[in-house]
Amino acid sequence: MQERNTLQKRIVHETLISLCNHPTADEVAAEVQSNYPSISRATVYRILNRLADSGEALRIRINNGADHFDHQTFPHYHVHCSSCGKVADVTMPVEELVEMLSDTSGYRIFGYSLQFDGLCPECQELSEAGA
Amino acid sequence: MQERNTLQKRIVHETLISLCNHPTADEVAAEVQSNYPSISRATVYRILNRLADSGEALRIRINNGADHFDHQTFPHYHVHCSSCGKVADVTMPVEELVEMLSDTSGYRIFGYSLQFDGLCPECQELSEAGA
DNA sequence: CTGGGTGCAAACTCTTTGCATTCGG
DNA sequence: CCGAATGCAAAGAGTTTGCACCCAG
Numbered sequence: 001m002q003e004r005n006t007l008q009k010r011i012v013h014e015t016l017i018s019l020c021n022h023p024t025a026d027e028v029a030a031e032v033q034s035n036y037p038s039i040s041r042a043t044v045y046r047i048l049n050r051l052a053d054s055g056e057a058l059r060i061r062i063n064n065g066a067d068h069f070d071h072q073t074f075p076h077y078h079v080h081c082s083s084c085g086k087v088a089d090v091t092m093p094v095e096e097l098v099e100m101l102s103d104t105s106g107y108r109i110f111g112y113s114l115q116f117d118g119l120c121p122e123c124q125e126l127s128e129a130g131a
Numbered sequence: 132m133q134e135r136n137t138l139q140k141r142i143v144h145e146t147l148i149s150l151c152n153h154p155t156a157d158e159v160a161a162e163v164q165s166n167y168p169s170i171s172r173a174t175v176y177r178i179l180n181r182l183a184d185s186g187e188a189l190r191i192r193i194n195n196g197a198d199h200f201d202h203q204t205f206p207h208y209h210v211h212c213s214s215c216g217k218v219a220d221v222t223m224p225v226e227e228l229v230e231m232l233s234d235t236s237g238y239r240i241f242g243y244s245l246q247f248d249g250l251c252p253e254c255q256e257l258s259e260a261g262a
Numbered sequence: 263c264t265g266g267g268t269g270c271a272a273a274c275t276c277t278t279t280g281c282a283t284t285c286g287g
Numbered sequence: 288c289c290g291a292a293t294g295c296a297a298a299g300a301g302t303t304t305g306c307a308c309c310c311a312g
Binding site: 002004005006024025026041042045046049065066067 | 300301302303304310311312
Binding site: 133135136137155156157172173176177180196197198 | 275276279
């Protein structure tokens with residue numbers, strides 16, 4: 001069936017966009033509820049998951065605690081402060097980046113981790129066979 | 132105080148190494164307990180966290196579900212199958228990598244995410260002031 | 263109308279923690 | 288000895304889910 005265009009979905013998406021600092025699902029829910037107390041936390045989680053699945057938002061997993069969401073969908077990276085937990089955007093290409101990042105951002109970089117997402121050969125076969 | 136060299140720690144570390152496919156903490160615990168039923172799950176979690184903190188292991192956060200651990204500590208990346216959840220290693224440098232990865236591994240890559248970890252300027256000041 | 267979306271509350275998963283006990287150095 | 292590490296069980300954080308109701312198309 002078609003995906004519906006509900007008020008809740010619009011509000012959650014707009015709230016995600018307004019909270020530009022990579023909020024957690026919980027932070028989005030809190031902000032949504034401060035303006036629309038009747039919208040339930042479960043709905044916010046459901047909508048954020050749908051946004052992430054459909055590519056309208058990014059889910060960022062930090063090495064500790066809850067998932068963060070990012071309304072920016074173009075390819076970019078993130079710097080995470082292991083002390084205060086702050087997450088900031090990075091748009092430069094990789095590799096020498098660590099050094100540049102240290103110089104320009106003032107962050108002291110300990111390390112980084114890269115994760116690719118895709119389908120392994122076996123699962124591609126399965127999905128092709130099934131479809 | 133000194134960190135002690137307990138039997139449990141050795142067993143957990145060895146088990147992590149033997150499970151070469153990026154097991155979750157839970158999988159490590161299950162494997163440990165199948166050989167040493169008296170070792171508690173909490174201890175396995177505590178030891179894995181210590182290993183990750185001290186740099187003797189890596190914690191990998193996948194976009195869904197539990198944390199995975201990797202006994203390989205040299206810098207490398209990971210390919211994650213969004214269908215079966217399998218995690219594989221990648222040791223080439225980044226960027227054109229996505230293309231090479233598609234060609235050589237047979238994975239169909241949807242995207243990737245890079246995360247840097249470090250201390251933001253504010254937290255560096257705080258820790259310098261405190262120390 | 264109809265079934266996708268919602269609200270609520272309970273359930274669930276993964277992980278951490280308090281406390282008494284054990285044991286490595 | 289002594290306190291770091293353990294085992295247990297209970298709590299905690301974050302997230303998902305079953306079900307009845309509601310409303311967008």
